[in-house]
Amino acid sequence: MNQAELETHLISIRRHLHQYPELSNQEFKTSKSIEKWLRELDIPIRKTDLKTGVFADIKGGKPGPIVAVRADIDALPIEEKSGLPYSSKINGVMHACGHDFHTAALIGAASLLQKKQSELNGTVRLLFQPAEESGGGAEK
Numbered sequence: 001m002n003q004a005e006l007e008t009h010l011i012s013i014r015r016h017l018h019q020y021p022e023l024s025n026q027e028f029k030t031s032k033s034i035e036k037w038l039r040e041l042d043i044p045i046r047k048t049d050l051k052t053g054v055f056a057d058i059k060g061g062k063p064g065p066i067v068a069v070r071a072d073i074d075a076l077p078i079e080e081k082s083g084l085p086y087s088s089k090i091n092g093v094m095h096a097c098g099h100d101f102h103t104a105a106l107i108g109a110a111s112l113l114q115k116k117q118s119e120l121n122g123t124v125r126l127l128f129q130p131a132e133e134s135g136g137g138a139e140k
């Protein structure tokens with residue numbers, strides 16, 4: 001994927017997430033979508049016992065520390081009135097805090113880091129954190 005293709009891909013990811021927002025601890029479809037996008041990049045998903053949220057590692061080709069990069073993935077109980085063509089399709093739920101962008105940005109970072117995987121010293125742990133808005137998601 002070249003720079004222009006990545007940009008187009010990330011815009012479509014962000015708009016998809018914006019149209020299908022999910023509240024804290026209900027990010028089931030969001031988590032499935034994130035897993036799909038990571039699998040497309042050949043990034044292995046870490047198993048967890050959480051209901052929602054996704055964790056994945058980009059293991060570098062050289063030894064080194066684990067560095068985490070985090071994005072929150074949940075939306076807010078707000079009715080969208082933006083009139084945008086990719087407005088929320090879910091009544092009373094909206095990505096009004098930018099977590100759709102955060103999630104797309106982390107997929108973008110993952111895509112770029114995965115390309116440099118063999119050169120990385122250590123591991124980059126991707127944390128797609130559930131339930132930031134309601135609290136408690138980071139602790140889980």
Ligand SMILES: [Zn+2]
Nearest residue numbers: 097099132133
């Ligand atoms: Zn937020």
